[in-house]
Amino acid sequence: MTVTTAAPPAAPAVRPPAIGGLARRFSDVATLTGRNLVHIAREPLQLSDVTVQPVLFTLLFVYVFGAGVVLPGGGSYKNFAISGLLALNLTTSSMGTAVGLSNDLNSGVIDRFRTLPMWRPSVLVGRSIADVLTAAVCAAIVALTGLAIGWRPGGSAAGIAGGFAVFLLFSYALSWGCACLGIVSKGPESAQGIGLVILFPLAIVSNALVPTQHMPAALRFIANWNPVSAVTAASRHLFGSPNPSASINAWPMQHPVAASLLWSLVLLVIFAPLASLLYRRRASD
Amino acid sequence: MTSALMIEAHGLTKRYGSTLALNGIDLEVPKGAILGVLGPNGAGKTTAVRILTTLATPDGGSARVAGHDVVREKAAVQRNIGVTAQDATLDEVLTGRQNLVMIGRLSGLRRADARVRATELLERFDLTDAADRILKGYSGGMRRRLDLAAGLVTRPPVIFLDEPTTGLDPTSRVRMWDVIREMVADGVTLLLTTQYLDEADELADRIVVIDHGQVIAGGTSAELKTQTGGARLEITLSQPHPGAADALGPYVTGVVDVSHDGRRLRAPVPSTTGLATTVVRALDQAGITVDDVEVRQPSLDDVFFALTGHPTRDADESAAASTESDPDPSAAAVSEPHVRDLEVARP
Secondary structure (H helix, E strand, O other): OOOOOOOOOOOHHHOOOOOOOHHHHHHHHHHHHHHHHHHHHHOHHHHHHHOHHHHHHHHHHHHHHOOOOOOOOOOOHHHHHHHHHHHHHHHHHOHHHHHHHHHHHOOOHHHHHHOOOOOOOHHHHHHHHHHHHHHHHHHHHHHHHHHHOOOOOOOOHHHHHHHHHHHHHHHHHHHHHHHHHHHHOOOHHHHHHHHHHHHHHHHHOOOOOOOOOOOOHHHHHHHHHOHHHHHHHHHHHHHOOOOHHHHOOOHHHHOHHHHHHHHHHHHHHHHHHHHHHHHHHHOOO | OOOOEEEEEEEEEEEEOOEEEEEEEEEEEEOOOEEEEEOOOOOOHHHHHHHHOOOOOOOEEEEEEOOEEOOOOHHHHHOOEEEEOOOOOOOOOOEHHHHHHHHHHHOOOOHHHHHHHHHHHHHHOOOOOOOOOEHHHOOHHHHHHHHHHHOOOOOOOEEEEEOOOOOOOHHHHHHHHHHHHHHHOOOOEEEEEEOOHHHHHHHOOEEEEEEOOEEEEEEOHHHHHHHOOOEEEEEEEOOOOOOHHHHHHHHOOOOOEEOOOOOEEEEEEOOOOOHHHHHHHHHHHOOOOEEEEEEEOOOHHHHHHHHHOOOOOOOOHHHHHOOOOOOOHHHHHHHHHHHHHHHHHOO
16 A cells, blocks of 8 residues: 655645635635725726716716706706716726736736636636726715715615616626726726727717717717617616606617616626636636 | 656647747656756746746646646646746735735635735745835835745645746845745755756756756756866965976876966866865875865856856847746846856856
């Protein structure tokens, strides 16, 4: 009988358990989520994207645009605008996913992760969860700023919760798209640049900040089918805010809640597997 | 169970684009041994370490670490290794302590265990004072020590150190050597790459020399030195003496070179112990008085030159170096004195 008596001299007390268990996966995701949140809290630029920018945008748009925009069908621009500002802020702040992931991939830390016996997708999942938590903070700041200047949602508590939920789901789905961008881009600066070029028009060519009725036909078509419009209209509907899009004869505007959920689902189904594939390809040689 | 080889590689090849980074490397490291992988920049050292630590997939050949195949059993390999890469692989935005706790958690330690272990390692690597500062404020030496600590969180039986002192100032380098020596006193198996010949000599039990993706020599430090043809004897006499060269004749392996003032004699000699005593006694019997005698063992610099025909930092490294990650410009600056040493040492 052969016995392996030559055990490593170091105490095996801290020998890690086998990987693959569901608990290990949760723990890995939680660890990386926490790490990413520390990053956001310590990076002034990223932090200001979800703290200062929402306050600034809310005040600027409500007071500058609010002075000039007349809503078809009437209603307060303030009540109309908060949903749009949630859309604008959450869409543009999802760029943080691209920048953060690109930062990691361009530093040595990803090699460290790759030599650890951890659940590999936790790098991406931890990133997306940190970003949805950040988005929740961003949304809360928009809402509090809105409340401070007189926004009063008219819907039920469930409706209000639902209005935020459609946004956070969309933001989560969008962050997987941004993860793909972060993986394929050369570095954090280029991720930020490309992200801005895609996300800013996405947020603006929509019903988020102005009613779409008076847009040129082509833009109006884009705006009516833009996922940001669907999510914004859904939240207006659920918040009980003025929702001029309800009178537009396009399927997403007639069924904004269904359309926004469908859009989020489609983005997730496309981008989550794509991000994993791109990540696997990038993080191997 | 067969012989306890903790690291074994057979015929590893790896190509990056048109560059053949590894051209059939064989390595064997028994349990508890320290292997020094010595070679110039771009020789393939980092590529070999990346394959053995599951970061890269070989194009050909196979390798096992702690008995597990590095391609097919990645997770099992990862549970048995600690890695300190050439580039900093720590999180710049976290504190030293947060880095170690995170690595512990991601290696499967429970939170409490990870915290205890982090505190232990910070203390051991003399980082307690800096433990709760973020890494951006760390010096190069502190980062390297933390990187080393990061590889030890789970007390892995096999450790890889890729150029652990490249880019460090001489003081930090010597301190790092002490840390590494203390570490291997625990009985781990260690593979260490370096382009510093004295470092391999200082730390490793066995050394393999690699160049252009191939192992060109291997053995203990002493064996490698023997391959270059033994030692050199240098004697300074009190007075010139016509019989001195003849008196040395039986002990040397070549021509005795006498300086023009007749006081200094130099000759190649075999690397045997007690040679200086024998030589001095022989000269004394011939009535020749000696002021100074030295038997100089060949340095590993000499070995590398003898094996490759070029000094350790060769001129044609640029092509291969592009695949080897070495973004640290200070690395070149630090190894500069070695090149000068080499040129001075060589007659």
